[in-house]
Amino acid sequence: MKKFNLVALLVALIPCFACAQFVVNGKITNGNKTINGATVKIGDFTTATNASGNYRFENIPGGKKTIKVSFVGYRNITKVIDVTADIIQNFDLKEQVFLAEDVIVRATRANDKSATTYKNISKKDIEENNFGQDLPFILQNTPSVVVTSDAGAGVGYTGIRIRGSDNSRTNVTVNGIPINDSESQGTFYVNMPDFASSVNNIQIQRGVGTSTNGAGAFGGSLNIQTTNGEVEPYAEVNNTYGSFNTWKNTVKLGTGLINNKFSFDGRLSRISSDGYVDRGASLLKSYFLTGAYQGNKDLLRINIFSGQEKTYQSWNGIPESRYNNDVPGMKAYIDRVPLDGEDAANLLNSGFRYNSFTYNNQTDNYNQSHYQLLYAREISNKFSFNGALHYTKGAGYYEEFLKADSLKNYGLKEVIIGSDTVKATNLVRRRWLDNDFYGLTYAFSYAPKKALNFTLGGAYNQYTGGHYGQVIWAQYASNGSIDRHYYYNEGNKNDFNTYLKANYSAVEALNFFVDLQYRRINYTIKGTENELNSLDIKDNLNFFNPKIGATYFIDTKQNVYASFSVANKEPNRDDYVDGGMKAFPKSENLNDVEIGYRYKKEQLNFGVNAYGMFYKNQLVLTGRINDVGSPYRQNVDKSYRIGIELDGSYQINSQFALNANAAISRNKIKNFIEYIGEDDSSQIINKYNLTDISYSPNAVLFGELVYKPAKGFALALQSKYVSKQYLDNTQNNARKLDGYWVNNARLGYNFQAFKLKNINLGLLVNNLFDKKYASNGYTYSYLYNGVVTENFYYPQAGTNFLLNLNIKI
Template sequence: MRKFLGTFTALFLAVITHAQVIVQGIVTDIHQQPVEGANVIITSGTKKWNQLTTGEGRYHFTLKQPGSYQLTVQHVGKKSSTQTIEATNGSNSFNTTLNDVNYLLEPLEVRAVRAADKAPFTKTNISKADIAKANLGQDLPFILSQTPSAIVSSDAGNGVGYTALRIRGSDASRINVTMNGIPYNDAESQGSYFVDIPDLASSANSIQIQRGVGTSTNGAGAFGATINVSTNEVIDKPYAESNNSFGSFNTWKNTLKAGSGLINDHFTIDARLSKISSDGFIDRASTNLQSLYLSTAWLSKKTSVRFNLITGKEKTYQAWYGVPQDIYFTNRKYNPAGTEKPGDPYNNETDNYWQTHYQLFVNHTFNDKWSMNIASFLTRGKGYYEEYKAQQALSNYGLPPVKINDLQIDTTDLVRQLWLDNYFYGQVLSFQHKTTTDEFTVGGGWNVYDGKHYNTLIWGQAGVPKDYRYTNYPALKSDINIYAKWMHQLAQYWNIFGDVQYRHVMHRMDGFDGNPDLFIKRSFNFVNPKAGISYNRNGMQVYLSYALANKEPNRDDFQANQQQQPKYETLHDFELGAEKKTSRYSWGATVYYMLYNNQLVQTGKYNDVGAYTRVNVKNSYRLGLELQAGAIITPWMNVAANIAFSRNKIKAFKEYVDNYDNGTQDSITHNHINIAFSPAIVAGATVNFIPQKDVQLSFIGKEVSRQYLDNTQNKARSIADYYTQDFRAAYTIHNLLFSEWNIIAQVNNIFNRKYESSGSAYPYISGGETFNGISYFPMAGTNFMVALNVKF
């Protein structure tokens, strides 16, 4: 923590020197209306300054010295403008008019679900350039790890393969994810598994994270954050790239990208092939990932039609059990998966999944005020995980005993595959109306999940038929939502925002593992209102918002008889924020209060069908302060940092512990205890040095305080705080055989900190003594990645 605070303090002690030259102006369109959010860039040699225009289309730079500069103005849907300006001492005004392009560039499906710049919600926008810097082969959550209140973990210990992301302590099942406005979360678990479409980051042109409830979106309920990934970028020039990385644990990433540019000003096609593999830090935690991205579009001035094909294949050796506490301190790399097999571990204890996304978009602008988008999609997923199980009772699989001579065999070793086979399809649409004072959006969508859960035995020592299917549990889930958003300019600098969503969810499950005769059908109707007000002036924004969200339980939560069915969860989210952006520095502060009613948490209690499921707790909350800042200290040094302080509490909670001595459960009452996996401090900092043109050295730090593994605030069931420091060096070579070479070397965890990113606890009582049953997910010590990226 001391190392992080030293870096963080340096940010706020930076002294911004008085400048002598002011460059300002107004950006308008061909109708002389101000253009908000235009990217204004000033360059001089290797120096670069940029900012977004205000609601009045204004920009304002304070530079150190007079001279000749290049002024570039860019905005989606407009032709870029570049001019050379001569700036003198004092004030210099340069107004710019942006012409319309001859084709529709703006992805309207993304604008419908994202929060606009003036919207009173807490958000972080991540650019294509920022994504590329960190994209060396790790899964998408690790690319987002430096954003405020974000915590990442990895089953394999090196960020490749299965990973997890928490924001404000909320796990993936509470984070709404959309890809080009289309729901991505798994319909049943409501989690997001980016391992299923590897290297998505290489096709992403921007990502927006809204912390808290955020604005209305499509798909799963947002209970901690929303993440919107956009890939629908129009690149008007032909290009080809080869991105290759190699690193510790025999980790490889190979990516080929190419695009046609605009053909006859109307047609474009982009493609990507990726392969990622790694042995992993944990024993046998190997990963073999492959993906294909293909996007083709036809564009005119008012209409665009785009088709995306995104497919992925993953094969990972299971590493999701963690390292047992009694082994952890002597062998941090131990993997219990596959060890039920006598002798060497089973060599195919793997997870295998194929997923393909088909997306079709139609965008149309009727006039300067009205536009429309509609998207249809189908996600096809199929896969299984395979495991070796020892001494299994044949009767548990519906099989009779086997008689060999006079010997009756009731148990056998076997290999089983647990399958998912599903279709997820639907549509999303929106109509958008925009004037100089109002933005109005009405949208929504529908989707259906049609899935099969079935298990097969593929081998047994005795009594197992070939490819014997012993379970089959179909499930169906439908989701319909409609929302309306309105942002109105109340006065010159004041905007109000209103948003209301209606959502209907139906979930039907015909049996569960261990409970084949348990049939559940539940329906939910949610109304989710949101409102806020913001003040925007000269790069300063202050906002206050309230949002109500409701969320249905996950599939596993329903595994109970009707008397013990879970209730839906409700969240009241209050956000108060302020931020300031200039060409030299930025800062932001947010205070949030997230009040839950009937939050579902693990208590250790098994229900009336013998399943350990989450239970509603009446009152819980998260109260936090998020700070972030960035500054250009000198032309060769810039810094950025964020830190979040939070208090995360369940007001009353009853823990249940299995008592093996009497076959029952003991209960323990807790009051005002910490919510699991919700650290009080999460911080990140980056210091960049630019010693010469095309060279950048970056020091990247991350601090996470103590995390409790269950909801008892028991220190013995926790993972300690940790601080990690990474170092990255990047060097760019221009026009040497090819147009650009980019060489990146990154060393992770340079202090070789031995820490755990996550874990689990299963307490029990035996012989009158309580045992904690802890498993840890350790992260690798010092490791490296080296990348060679070539643009042809």
């Protein structure tokens, strides 16, 4: 009877054994290199490898299963496995001959052998931090980086400083193509809303780095590679809602690989926000389209992306007295400016979020479209080519209301009404920029032997930019009309460069590189500027920018490197126009020394880098600003930045990880002259020795604790400290930004339901402890019953949140 009962029990349990579920996991590699983001499928189950190349499936039913592994640029692998127990199944992917997508940016990228300091930001990192804020805010926790936001919440006009160097000194390329505006040399991320949703990876290089095309890198480089699609078809919907009525709506579609050769991807985005600052609203729209053909020896890709922005102006900041809620100080400011009753009431009653603009259409409006044709070919196993044609069209204006502005400022006649002569009028004006930028880039790579390779490349770019103004309404229009251009000038810039790079491994553990670049610039500005002065500026510049370096591998886990680089940089448009012919600016020169150590193990990554950046004729702020708040700059003979940077991550266990970086620096100008007052006869001149460079904090620190208590769930606590920054170069404590320490939290949860590929819920809480701080500002001094200094600040939002839902089909 007992035997019968035992047999009956075993028979009853057979279905349970048949339905047993198991774990299938493993690692995807390419030789010794782990592959992050490879797609792994078992039946209806799909996952992707993590940064260590690992994948994992749980609850896989027993029996024979087909497992498929794919990654763009590599041959697919399909294997049948018999699941009778937990299985570890590793795969080694082989490249599809040579042409992975990264060949497009290879000439401008650093790698483990490069003697430069850099940080790679993966697609996964970007997705985790993309809640609709501009691109700088996704990168804000990387070493030596400080970000700014005019509207206070990361949407609209934002900026990034690397090692204290501003936007115009950061070389930005997308797929190796220059993005910096040719004249101002800045990058306006507001013109590229939600661009992060179409980015595959970003490399941030600090110092001169391997910058090849475009503006000189005097602080760092952002090297961006756009999406290369996915193997399988997909559709994705992403929606974000947050504080200040912030919305982001994104739709993405992709065909996957068609016949293992073709792919098409697209994105449509809309971002809107009221902004933290009063009336600091933004309405941003963009799209991204890409199609590719990938053969065994050819890669052809076409990218079209466009952004349209309308932002209410918040670029004036707020007076120091309003920032400090100093009522007597505000009243004194009202008298000095002076402000009328309506504007005075606005200042006194608006609080920390004050915006001096009240005209309902005080907006900035701009549209920018980019067209890229990228091609790469493997000519032989030793010789390859990649190149690109590009065209960028930009056009837009900012509109503003002015009270009682002089008619003569617009070339208008005085108006006679009876016996009265009207010399000033209320008016609305627009200042336009209409520009075209086009050119080509190319690179030939030759590797005669494994230990030696050469790259010969270059670029030619042409820029034409029209600048003009219109008065679209006036209380007294005089002899004006809405179509009349009261000023017009045109800037033309030809930018040519060619370079030769070589890498040589003398022995297996020692790698040398040399990079020689020649750059020629022809720049002219002709016409009438906005103050109706004639412009006839012409400058021809020739630069030689050599770089040399070496990397020594102590073992497979650690290496040391050293490099010396020279960079030269032309003045920007405002330097020429504001300086005028009597103060023609000089080009800047930088000698950059970098020495570092890198350690990389599965659980611990660590790097330390020491640098010295020594400038000749650096253009620095004088303390003066023009009529639209842009600062004047002057050459100083000698200045320098010396510092040390640390960057590391440690995987404590399966649940906890630490990420941290620190930058400690000393940033000095040997001799600086401050000018106060416009009239040469009464101008005050102050001379200073060894003062701090403006906007250059001596310490930037970041730490992050990541906790993953369950599969798909992650909590990150982030803390960032930025020490005080001076607003000008006088090292005057009355003209500074106070240091600040801000804490954020990010939560993310990935899961599968309703037969969807993935559902992601994300929450970002910024400024957890409601810290009052300003990340940016400016100052200027003038004579008014003595010397008066006006400080202005850009206040940042208190505690605020962004909640994200992403659904992938």
